[in-house]
Each structure stands twice: as C-alpha cells, then as structure tokens.
Amino acid sequence: MSLIVQKFGGTSVADVEKIRAAARKAIRAQRQGHQVVMVVSAMGKNTDVLLDLAGQIGENPPAREMDMLLSTGEQVSVALVAMAIHELGAKAISLTGGQIGMKTDNSFSKARIQSISTERIQRLLSEGNIVVAAGFQGIDDDLNITTLGRGGSDTTAVALAAVLGADACEIYTDVDGVYTTDPRKLPEARRVEVISYDEMLELASLGAGVMHSRSIEFAKKFGVPIHVRSSFSDTEGTMIVAEPESMTQPVSGAAMTADEARVTVLGVPDVPGKSLQIFSAIAARKIAVDMVVQNVGQDGSADISFTVPRGELNATLAALDSVMKSVGAKGITHDDEVSKVSVVGMNMARQANVASRMFRALADANVNIQMITTSEIKISALVSKRQSADALRAVHEAFDLHIRPADAKNWKQIKADRSEADFETLVNRLRADALEALTLTGISLTNDQARVTLHGVPDRPGIAADMFEMIGQASIFVDMIVQGYDGEDGSTSVSLTVEKKDLAKTIEVAKTIQAKHGMRDLQSADHIAKITVSGIGLRSHTHVATLLFDRLAADNINVEMINTSELQVNAVIDATNAAKATDSLKKAFAESLM
Numbered sequence: 001m002s003l004i005v006q007k008f009g010g011t012s013v014a015d016v017e018k019i020r021a022a023a024r025k026a027i028r029a030q031r032q033g034h035q036v037v038m039v040v041s042a043m044g045k046n047t048d049v050l051l052d053l054a055g056q057i058g059e060n061p062p063a064r065e066m067d068m069l070l071s072t073g074e075q076v077s078v079a080l081v082a083m084a085i086h087e088l089g090a091k092a093i094s095l096t097g098g099q100i101g102m103k104t105d106n107s108f109s110k111a112r113i114q115s116i117s118t119e120r121i122q123r124l125l126s127e128g129n130i131v132v133a134a135g136f137q138g139i140d141d142d143l144n145i146t147t148l149g150r151g152g153s154d155t156t157a158v159a160l161a162a163v164l165g166a167d168a169c170e171i172y173t174d175v176d177g178v179y180t181t182d183p184r185k186l187p188e189a190r191r192v193e194v195i196s197y198d199e200m201l202e203l204a205s206l207g208a209g210v211m212h213s214r215s216i217e218f219a220k221k222f223g224v225p226i227h228v229r230s231s232f233s234d235t236e237g238t239m240i241v242a243e244p245e246s247m248t249q250p251v252s253g254a255a256m257t258a259d260e261a262r263v264t265v266l267g268v269p270d271v272p273g274k275s276l277q278i279f280s281a282i283a284a285r286k287i288a289v290d291m292v293v294q295n296v297g298q299d300g301s302a303d304i305s306f307t308v309p310r311g312e313l314n315a316t317l318a319a320l321d322s323v324m325k326s327v328g329a330k331g332i333t334h335d336d337e338v339s340k341v342s343v344v345g346m347n348m349a350r351q352a353n354v355a356s357r358m359f360r361a362l363a364d365a366n367v368n369i370q371m372i373t374t375s376e377i378k379i380s381a382l383v384s385k386r387q388s389a390d391a392l393r394a395v396h397e398a399f400d401l402h403i404r405p406a407d408a409k410n411w412k413q414i415k416a417d418r419s420e421a422d423f424e425t426l427v428n429r430l431r432a433d434a435l436e437a438l439t440l441t442g443i444s445l446t447n448d449q450a451r452v453t454l455h456g457v458p459d460r461p462g463i464a465a466d467m468f469e470m471i472g473q474a475s476i477f478v479d480m481i482v483q484g485y486d487g488e489d490g491s492t493s494v495s496l497t498v499e500k501k502d503l504a505k506t507i508e509v510a511k512t513i514q515a516k517h518g519m520r521d522l523q524s525a526d527h528i529a530k531i532t533v534s535g536i537g538l539r540s541h542t543h544v545a546t547l548l549f550d551r552l553a554a555d556n557i558n559v560e561m562i563n564t565s566e567l568q569v570n571a572v573i574d575a576t577n578a579a580k581a582t583d584s585l586k587k588a589f590a591e592s593l594m
C-alpha cells in the first residue's frame, strides 16, 4: 500500500475551518487507498506568540525551557487535527515528537535529528489510523524536549518520508508552490514547476522561507521528491527533485534575507590561525556565518567581515568579545541595517557575465553593494536594508525570472527522461549516512588559478558593474569574487580568481579599471590553488569551515580567500601548500567522507 506524508504549516491550520480542511485532505487521500501520515505545525503565528510570552518573562530564558514552551504549539494542533478527523468519521491518532521516536541531539532550539523509530507509526497505520505527528520537535537522550529551529516542521515531514520510504511528501502551505522569489515581496514572481534540491537548498538558506533548508538536505540524501502545494486548492504545485527546470538559464531564483547584520573585525594579524579563533568562537554557539570576506591590508593586518542573521548579532558580539584579546585584533564594527540579496542557479558556473549582469541591475537601481561573495551556484550582495526591496526587484527583472525559460521541463517530462539506474546509485551512496550527520562527497584541488586584488575601490553604486563588465568584455572567465567591507577609509577591496592563463590579460584590464576609478593599489598572485570540500548542507554544519581553518592553521597555511555555500566550502591558498593541505583535510574529514 502506498504511503503519503502530508505536512500542514501554521498558515494551513490557523483556525478551526482550516483544521477541518486539512483533515478532509488527509481523509480523502486515505479513501483513495493511501496510508497517511500528517505532520502539523503550530496554529497560525502561535510560535511567535509563545516567543513573545517568554520575552515578557525575561530576556535570556533557559534554552531548555524555551523548547519546552515552543513545543506546546504543535501539541495543540495535532490534538485538534486528530479530533477533526474523528469528527469527520475516520480514525486518527496524534503523536508528539517523543512519541514518534524522533531522537535528536541536545542543542536546544537547533537540534539535529539522530534517528527515528518507525514501528509505532507503522503499527498505527496498519490499524487504519491517520497518524498526526507534531512537527518541529524531538527528544534528546535524557528525554528533554528539543526543537529543530524555526520552520523545522518541513524537516520533520521530509525525514519521516525518508525513513518510512514514503511514495510522496506533500508540503501544504499558503502559496501554490515555489516561486522565483517570495511572491509576497514581489508580485511578478513566477511559480516554477520544478526546482532542483541544490537550488532549493541554497535559496532556502538565503531567505526563501517556503522550505526549511535542512528538509532539503534530507530530501536530497534520500531522494524524496517533495511536492509543495496549496492547502486551499487542488492545483499541482512545485516538485523539488534532483533535476533543475532548465538546463540553460543561468539563474533560477532570487532570495533576500532582510534582517542581516554585518560584523567586521579590524586589524587582525595576518598570520595563520586567526580566522580559526574568530570562527570557532562563533561556531561554538552554532551561529551560521555567511559572506566571509578577508581584506588583507598593506600593513600586515587583515579586516575580516562576515554576516550573521540580525537576531544572532548580540550572541556573535559576545562570542567575539571572548577572543578579541587573544586574536590581537584592533576593534569591531557592525551594522544591523543590512540585507542580503542573492541569485541562485545550477547553470551559472558554466556561463560568463552572470555576476556583471547582477551588479549592473543593482547599479541601475542606484543600489550600493557593500559586500559580494560568490559560490559555484550563487552570488550574494550585501545592501542597505532601506534599498533591499528595490535590489530584489532589480535582479529578478535582470534575469527575466518572471518568464518561463524556453527549455523548461515539467516533472512528467523530467521523470520520463530520467535514468533511474543513475539516480538509484546516487541515492544509495548518500543514504548510507546517518540521518542528519554531515555528508561530504569529496575534497578536491584546482591548481591552475590566479588571484587579482584591487584595493581602494570606491564605495558607490556602479563600480562593481563597471569592473566586471570590462572583465567580461575581455572574455575572461571569473571564478570567485569577493568584495569586503573596509571599515576604515570608506573604500572596499575586491578580489577575484581567474584561470592562470588569463592572468596577464586580467592584470591589463585591472590596470585600466584602477586608472579609471582612481583605485589605490593592484596586487596579484599567480601561484594559488583552490581547495574544495563538497557535501550537503555545509553552511548549517558550522564546524566544516572551522575544521578547515583549524587544519590549515595547524599546517601553518594562510587562507587568502574563502567562500561557502550549502554545497561547498572553498579556500584559496598558496599553491606551494596545496598537496599538504589536501592530505591533512582528507585525514580531518575522513569520517564524514563517503
């Protein structure tokens, strides 16, 4: 008998009528011959209400009690949904996280799933029940209640679908699918029929709140197709699967995190080990850091900038406070009025001029870019919060995201083209791993690279666009781009990597750019290597970057540039050290490497 997991988010169980509608959907699926597991979130904004209540008691509630409190929201909904199913004449049983055997670690508010026992669910299903499971919660080894992080019910649903071997995992929500960007922020956004796991993982972690990013890690590992659809209609929604919608369009979605904070640690001595001290202090608090940029100054010290979610700024500053002395840094600046705008696409790595197109769109909208980071499938720009909506609209339009690509395929076509054998191999490889344990797929080295850095880049709209258009016109293919925030003199630095064979040409263009915009200095390095750690969900596994810094520092190797995505962590180092670095990283990550 086929098994379906149906997840109903808070918006889909916000009141009694909606609860009844959700119950009817589950009963209908059961009557069509499926076994049904429902995963339900807290009603409406109930989790926010509970958070607010806790805030009224005190500023720093104990993490354990916070999870005890927040888990009650889901407990209310599962009971009501089960009652509604009874009322409508079918059998249902509600279960808490603990009762479905959802074992997690003990990181309250950010717990990771370790195992799920399925016997009880299987038994209840075979007795003809609809099982109504509480999303977002689990228990640790000491039977403490834990929660998985905001939006975590998606992860409960996909994890259950994975361990139960479900035939479908349906995510019912208040939109009828995944859009090219949040349709509430941009009405012209387009609903996509299909999006790949990698793109959705990246978009979710960059602000597309429609899915919890960790749920996509599960889906990818276990090959669970996810169907995101509306709880208020029966129309088909969006399938999240291994394949992208189009094989040509460079960008398939845009996302914005409105509430970000930038932190810059000034005057960090430019010797191995300093980044490690900074980022391990932050990672110890499980704060996910993004947009890490290091600007090496001329005086042998570096400014290290990065972004964190705005709500984590205080915790980040506290973490930094504890290491500032031993790092020997000169000071810290921060800005919590910034937003991160990103574009994501599987095909961008193979195409030139994607970055310049984004930067030009921002320049034309008169948006200043404060920081830039790129990875193989995304480009992020940090902008002022005030301009974030304009920035999102500008990039969405620049990549024609409102138009369906000519070669777009729907799920039926993709499924028909699929080689099931290849797909099974991929899934079997990934599945061998423990549930939410880190899965690394490889450590590789790119040797033939060079770096060019421009210092004293004027901090005003249009400069990045101009630079990368000139580089593009010279047919130079740029790999990594980072623009750092320079706290001191109102200018920034931009570093980029190119293939070694293009270095001379790049320097020529860079000289022209430098003269045109009166930039202070131009540096280059012709002997660099990029070391890449690939896997799934690397940004949420905060220790990956830390362990990388740790191993390189232990070998006395300086990291010149770093970029992170959900799929890769890349570090640029001097090529002389490449072999040594690869060896020690392979050893350090041996346990997680498949």
Ligand SMILES: Nc1ncnc2c1ncn2[C@@H]1O[C@H](COP(=O)(O)OP(=O)(O)O)[C@@H](O)[C@H]1O
Pocket (backbone or CB within 6 Å): 008, 009, 010, 011, 012, 041, 151, 172, 173, 174, 175, 177, 178, 179, 180, 181, 182, 183, 184, 185, 207, 208, 209, 210, 211
């Ligand atoms: N790319 C996107 N596509 C669709 N919805 C998005 C996207 N990015 C953000 N969203 C937002 O996600 C919301 C659904 O998530 P959420 O409010 O958490 O629902 P639920 O309560 O069902 O979990 C939508 O209403 C939409 O505003």
Ligand SMILES: N[C@@H](CC(=O)OP(=O)(O)O)C(=O)O
Pocket (backbone or CB within 6 Å): 008, 009, 010, 011, 041, 042, 047, 048, 073, 135, 136, 149, 150, 151, 152, 153, 154
């Ligand atoms: N109720 C939790 C968990 C959750 O996933 O909710 P939703 O499915 O409504 O996003 C939250 O608000 O974070």
